[in-house]
Amino acid sequence: MHFTELQRHYELPFFELLKRARAVHEENWPEREVQLCTLLSIKTGGCSEDCGYCAQSSRYSTGLQRESLMAKETVMERARAARDNGSTRFCMGAAWKGVRMGTQKFEQIIDIVRDVSTLGMEVCVTLGELGAEEATALKDAGVTAYNHNIDTSREHYPNIVTTHTYDDRLRTIRHAQEAGMSVCSGGILGLGETIEDRLRMLETLSEFNPPPESVPINSLMPVKGTPMEGNEPVDVLSLVRMIACARIAIPQAKVRLSAGRYSLSKEAQAMCYFAGANSIFYGDKLLTTANPRANEDLALLRELGLSPQRPDREMSPPPANPDRALAPAVERDLVQPLDAEADECEFKPVPA
Numbered sequence: 001m002h003f004t005e006l007q008r009h010y011e012l013p014f015f016e017l018l019k020r021a022r023a024v025h026e027e028n029w030p031e032r033e034v035q036l037c038t039l040l041s042i043k044t045g046g047c048s049e050d051c052g053y054c055a056q057s058s059r060y061s062t063g064l065q066r067e068s069l070m071a072k073e074t075v076m077e078r079a080r081a082a083r084d085n086g087s088t089r090f091c092m093g094a095a096w097k098g099v100r101m102g103t104q105k106f107e108q109i110i111d112i113v114r115d116v117s118t119l120g121m122e123v124c125v126t127l128g129e130l131g132a133e134e135a136t137a138l139k140d141a142g143v144t145a146y147n148h149n150i151d152t153s154r155e156h157y158p159n160i161v162t163t164h165t166y167d168d169r170l171r172t173i174r175h176a177q178e179a180g181m182s183v184c185s186g187g188i189l190g191l192g193e194t195i196e197d198r199l200r201m202l203e204t205l206s207e208f209n210p211p212p213e214s215v216p217i218n219s220l221m222p223v224k225g226t227p228m229e230g231n232e233p234v235d236v237l238s239l240v241r242m243i244a245c246a247r248i249a250i251p252q253a254k255v256r257l258s259a260g261r262y263s264l265s266k267e268a269q270a271m272c273y274f275a276g277a278n279s280i281f282y283g284d285k286l287l288t289t290a291n292p293r294a295n296e297d298l299a300l301l302r303e304l305g306l307s308p309q310r311p312d313r314e315m316s317p318p319p320a321n322p323d324r325a326l327a328p329a330v331e332r333d334l335v336q337p338l339d340a341e342a343d344e345c346e347f348k349p350v351p352a
């Protein structure tokens with residue numbers, strides 16, 4: 001959806017915008033279902049990147065305890081627990097710039113994914129930068145969706161990250177699409193961006209072909225020690241407007257009310273659900289920061305007459321529109337080799 005159209009929607013009187021978003025939601029989704037996704041940080045901290053919001057960047061003293069790649073059995077225990085608690089999607093995150101074929105850590109990841117995918121949940125991973133080969137290997141191992149956020153507008157991106165570019169992010173998304181994985185991509189509100197930046201971000205996401213399968217809308221979790229620790233909190237009504245605009249601009253995507261729910265009242269969350277959010281991160285912890293307690297989330301869903309969504313392992317990614325070129329468009333010859341030393345020695349080659 002073009003920026004000016006998004007802007008027109010965003011500026012509607014609040015209830016008019018909500019009414020339109022609700023109508024799009026009802027046309028495209030079962031009205032009462034909310035997807036429950038559990039996050040697990042399988043490799044924590046020590047990341048080479050300088051994303052100004054992130055607790056896990058090695059550039060900032062955030063006091064976070066670093067943890068190397070989790071053993072498969074521990075991941076499996078957590079995944080089984082998530083399934084038993086009603087999650088239908090298990091999302092594993094790693095604090096890396098990216099992954100490369102032929103390294104020990106990538107082999108370990110593939111092994112973990114293979115086993116987790118036997119549990120019947122959707123399997124999502126977020127591992128940073130991917131090439132075409134890595135994307136195919138992940139898909140073959142059983143990944144259903146790859147999370148890679150564009151986070152903000154192209155214009156604002158260099159103000160929050162300098163160690164990789166917006167085009168690097170788009171290239172990874174394209175590799176995930178080409179490998180046949182669903183793409184989960186969204187952003188963060190509260191990075192010092194303008195409303196225009198937020199809408200430019202939605203414009204970019206809505207132009208993906210195939211469209212993203214899910215769009216996480218995070219509000220910044222301010223982390224002490226990062227350059228963004230003192231950022232202004234996100235205004236709740238602007239968050240609801242963004243959820244509504246995401247619902248209208250990308251009707252076929254699940255809109256995930258993501259980080260930041262911890263500080264939202266029940267009423268604020270209810271407005272987000274009404275505006276089109278139909279997925280949440282569920283469980284007491286996100287990757288490193290707090291999330292509402294699972295029993296409180298279930299109680300709120302019950303109070304609102306909503307219910308957890310059924311799993312759909314067989315779902316295929318949203319199809320591309322054959323009348324348009326695939327998007328994001330990427331320049332092939334720009335792939336940079338990953339710096340093998342950057343992410344605290346996690347790039348050991350597989351022994352011969």
Ligand code: SAM
Nearest residue numbers: 053054095096126127128149218219220221259
């Ligand atoms: N390293 C990989 C990457 O950057 O894609 C995967 C992990 S990274 C932590 C995943 C996403 O978490 C980021 O793209 C960002 O959108 C979100 N995120 C990280 N820190 C956050 C924070 N403090 N508040 C809100 N969202 C955050």
Ligand code: DTB
Nearest residue numbers: 093126216258259286287288289
């Ligand atoms: C997404 O958009 N949000 C999740 C998931 N994808 C990987 C991560 C939120 C992280 C919040 C900060 C933290 O817990 O470290």
Ligand code: SF4
Nearest residue numbers: 047049051054057095
């Ligand atoms: Fe954090 Fe991911 Fe950026 Fe690393 S690449 S600093 S884990 S957001």
